[in-house]
Amino acid sequence: MEFTLISLLNGVTYGLLLFMLCGGLTLIFSMMGILNFAHASFYMLGAYLAFQLSAWLGFWPAFFLAPPLVGVAGALVERYGLRRAHRHGHVAELLFTFGLSFLAVEMVQLVWGKAVVDYRVPPSLEGTLFTLYSTSFPVYKGFMMLVSVGMLALLAALLAYTRTGLIIKAALSRPDMMQALGHDVPRIFTLVFAGGAALAGLAGVIGGNAFVTEPGMAAAVGPIVFVVVVVGGLGSLLGAFVASLLIGILQTFMVGWDYSIIDVARLFGMQLHSTSALTRLSLTQLAPIMPYLLMVAILIFRPRGLMGARS
């Protein structure tokens, strides 16, 4: 029971963090029609900027400054990079985002080195929030959850209830018409791109110290971000949200479960012999590949994703 509750909380925290990364990517996909391979780089940039600014100014100024700075970087990338590449078609755009993701890693190594940097949870957020029986839930996890939920609620409200949100939604579905109605669609797209980048940056700010901040961190989350976007359905925000939570929770539970394939098979009334290495695999060992299994299954059985409109 306690394991279930704590795992659920951990899973939701992880899932929400994933969604901060994937929400922007999904919006940007609906806008440009391509997946931005450099999206996870903004996550990394957020973590590194937060590390640097923390060292100079302390955690809180870093927390508030880093995401908008990443947003500005996103706006510059869109305005002076992608928009130019766009004139040469989708392939050029894709290659551009690929190149950018490599460039980001190299730049980070150049400035901060190849090793893990010492970006830590601030003392004010250390400690235990509560203890259930014998399992403790750290304050920082609670903080991560609060920030993600707050940010996402704010964004959902912005999209649903403001004129800006209305304009963004309409521009995603019919950019040409919005343009003819007098809306500066390219500027709106830059704004959306910057917002998506800032959101990924924020995920880096609050995730970089909970996990690790190192040059490989973008490459580590990159694949999982794509899985979420594909499983959720390309271009569907709600789908990405559901998929983020699903993957976050499933993975957290699998890491904690100490069952082997034999045990699972027994549950279904099958007797397997523990002779082969395969059957001795535990669910914990399978956890890292679960997202990919899920993606392959979705691509086979429901290619448009959980909630996607197109396949």
Added chain:
Amino acid sequence: MLEVNGLHAFYGKSHVLHGVTLEVGRGEIVSLLGRNGAGRSTALKAIMGLARAEGSVKFKGEEIAGMKPHQIAWRGLGYVPEDRAVFPDLTVRQNLLLGVKDPKAPGRFRLEEMFALFPRLEERALVPGGVLSGGEQQMLTLCRTMMGNPDLVLVDEPTEGLAPLTVAQVAQFLLEIQKRGVSILLVEQKLAIALDISQRLYVLGHGRVVFGGTPAALRENAAVRKEWLEV
């Protein structure tokens, strides 16, 4: 008000308009006729900056060729596309509000007036635009463009596929906005309506203007009608 001079338009390598010259005066309804594929929609798109074009387009004396569509819209040109382009997931009300360019400067046409002209839209104000009937969607797009307070509107086949009663309503609406000082460049398939409400007409054939004149002149010119309009 609108002077188009030697307008050429292209889709990729295909050359669709070959030097179109036409003019719309202040307060006029001018129709652009022609067979399917003659290039009428392309002419409107080229004027609006939505198709690749060469040539001169002057609006209120200012050269607008080469500007972005939103810049052209801000100068007072409105566009109602052939496919209506209703935002299907947004409500009728939201669709209308998206026509407003500058919320701080209310124009000639307010939401209430649009609703007064088409009570049907008010009844369905909170319904998603995508579930409206074809006629209702046409009213919606017309009204949405008017919410942007244009001085001249380019309207592409507003009566296509509508029931006779709705067609009459649309014609009535065009006359109403003309009365309020808006000029109209209308692409229309139904010759009777075009002859009825326009002050002047142009006929396009293969991307060129093959006739320009008054309704009376076109009524008398059986040769043009036979060669360029009848199917």
